[in-house]
Amino acid sequence: MAVFTLAQVDVSGVEPMSSSSSLDCSVLVLNRFYMAIRVVDVRRAMTLLYRGCAEVITIEDDQYINYDFENWCELSDLHSMEKQLGEDYIKTPTRELQVPRIVRLVLYDRVPKSTVRFNRKTLFARDSHRCQYCGQSRPMSQLSLDHVMPRSQGGKTTWENVVCSCVGCNSKKGGRTPTQAGMKLLSDPVRPSANPGITVTLKDPRYSSWKTFLASAGTIT
Numbered sequence: 628m629a630v631f632t633l634a635q636v637d638v639s640g641v642e643p644m645s646s647s648s649s650l651d652c653s654v655l656v657l658n659r660f661y662m663a664i665r666v667v668d669v670r671r672a673m674t675l676l677y678r679g680c681a682e683v684i685t686i687e688d689d690q691y692i693n694y695d696f697e698n699w700c701e702l703s704d705l706h707s708m709e710k711q712l713g714e715d716y717i718k719t720p721t722r723e724l725q726v727p728r729i730v731r732l733v734l735y736d737r738v739p740k741s742t743v744r745f746n747r748k749t750l751f752a753r754d755s756h757r758c759q760y761c762g763q764s765r766p767m768s769q770l771s772l773d774h775v776m777p778r779s780q781g782g783k784t785t786w787e788n789v790v791c792s793c794v795g796c797n798s799k800k801g802g803r804t805p806t807q808a809g810m811k812l813l814s815d816p817v818r819p820s821a822n823p824g825i826t827v828t829l830k831d832p833r834y835s836s837w838k839t840f841l842a843s844a845g846t847i848t
Contacts, residue, residue, distance in 0.1 A: 656731075
């Protein structure tokens, strides 16, 4: 069995087939009953796989194929010799490991919660990383959260009262309501029925295999 530690992962020599690092990819996590429960980054997925807490799931000829860490290493060796479009790899001191798209927890059997957690990442995904005042798309580092009804006027931090805003519009609005500031919202903020981060990710063809599990969970609209 090939052994490596995540601290030894070196992506400097990898040419990922995307504009971002392979370590920035997302991995869908299933419980042991093949129900989608969350999305994690590559480091977390590889840790679960290496520790034997999870296995990789691929869909081949409409059938699920399961790979433990050792078998996934062997498969990565074969695939890395002739990489295909849409595959991502991370480099260890001894080999290149293919980034899995789906992993299944071998013992975890809890049913996922139906509510979507409110945080910066999910809210920005709900608003498509677009300022809800000027309409411009920005990277996360240039976005902020804006309370439509300011907290100084009794506004709460909820899905229905917070929108994605660029720094400029947020500063212009200040502690006022849109009406008071002479600004208009592009759309009214609402609570999403499904994880908006997953919806955004599914636009990337590399994650097409997720649709099988998300459709059965009712998270694709």
